[in-house]
Amino acid sequence: MTPLRLQMIEAMQQRGFSERTHQTYLSLVNDLARYYHRSPATLNTDELQAYFKHLAIERKLAGTSCRLHLHAVRFLYLKVLNWPSFDVPVVIPKSAQRIPELLTRAEVVQIFKACANPKHRMLLTLCYGGGLRVSEVVAVRVRHIDGERHLLRIEQGKGAKDRAVILSASLLDALRRYWHRYRPDDWFFPTEHHPDRHLSIGTAQKLFLRAKHKSDVSKTGGIHSLRHAYATHQLESGLPVNQLQHLLGHRNLNSTLRYLHWAPTAHRSAGGHADLISALAGHE
Numbered sequence: 001m002t003p004l005r006l007q008m009i010e011a012m013q014q015r016g017f018s019e020r021t022h023q024t025y026l027s028l029v030n031d032l033a034r035y036y037h038r039s040p041a042t043l044n045t046d047e048l049q050a051y052f053k054h055l056a057i058e059r060k061l062a063g064t065s066c067r068l069h070l071h072a073v074r075f076l077y078l079k080v081l082n083w084p085s086f087d088v089p090v091v092i093p094k095s096a097q098r099i100p101e102l103l104t105r106a107e108v109v110q111i112f113k114a115c116a117n118p119k120h121r122m123l124l125t126l127c128y129g130g131g132l133r134v135s136e137v138v139a140v141r142v143r144h145i146d147g148e149r150h151l152l153r154i155e156q157g158k159g160a161k162d163r164a165v166i167l168s169a170s171l172l173d174a175l176r177r178y179w180h181r182y183r184p185d186d187w188f189f190p191t192e193h194h195p196d197r198h199l200s201i202g203t204a205q206k207l208f209l210r211a212k213h214k215s216d217v218s219k220t221g222g223i224h225s226l227r228h229a230y231a232t233h234q235l236e237s238g239l240p241v242n243q244l245q246h247l248l249g250h251r252n253l254n255s256t257l258r259y260l261h262w263a264p265t266a267h268r269s270a271g272g273h274a275d276l277i278s279a280l281a282g283h284e
Contacts, residue, residue: 028072045088052090063093101219103229106283114215120207122178129171129277131230138199140188168275232263237274
């Protein structure tokens with residue numbers, strides 16, 4: 001490991017960055033080093049500007065991807081190499097504003113039915129019923145489930161934040177049946193041969209895509225589609241936006257408000273948290 005890589009890891013650890021951010025930033029900085037075949041510490045602002053031009057024009061990266069590269073590179077120069085400023089005139093392509101293809105309740109049922117493995121089906125059910133990110137659902141531990149209060153504790157979600165997610169009666173019942181069948185000791189979704197490890201994010205993505213393909217649901221999107229479905233279906237059931245913001249773990253309310261734009265029919269009188277799993281029964 002190079003001294004610069006070690007310095008960057010230590011700088012991210014000091015700031016409490018997640019392991020996923022560690023991997024992403026290190027990979028993107030490594031891309032920069034490979035492009036010039038030398039250490040980023042030796043580059044000047046003209047070379048950095050040329051690199052971002054290369055990303056946008058030659059590699060044709062989307063605005064979101066270019067912006068992620070910029071965050072990683074800026075962190076390197078400002079927090080690791082201690083540049084007084086990052087005065088690099090970088091032009092980032094405009095990010096396309098697209099509405100995702102939102103899953104209906106009937107399509108969620110189709111996907112669940114197409115997932116033959118009960119363990120995998122429970123993971124997808126929890127992802128949808130709790131509105132969890134994929135990184136959160138694979139990392140659920142048995143002790144995170146508070147059956148008495150009908151709550152699921154999410155430890156260190158995105159932004160290094162803890163939060164509590166409501167477990168509906170139907171979802172909690174499904175979780176209990178799963179536990180009685182498989183008796184997980186620590187991780188709720190352990191790997192088959194290594195119970196001391198939980199399923200990977202990649203595995204969760206693959207099992208969702210496999211089930212979606214078998215279900216003949218043709219809408220685009222990965223497992224995060226279940227979180228989008230949770231948000232829109234809760235709004236349609238009358239859950240106030242500020243409560244949804246807390247349940248989803250959004251720092252900025254604007255991140256939650258986009259669901260109102262994506263699903264205009266969600267403008268209804270205030271209600272409460274809906275039992276989405278129970279509601280699926282009418283779409284089977």
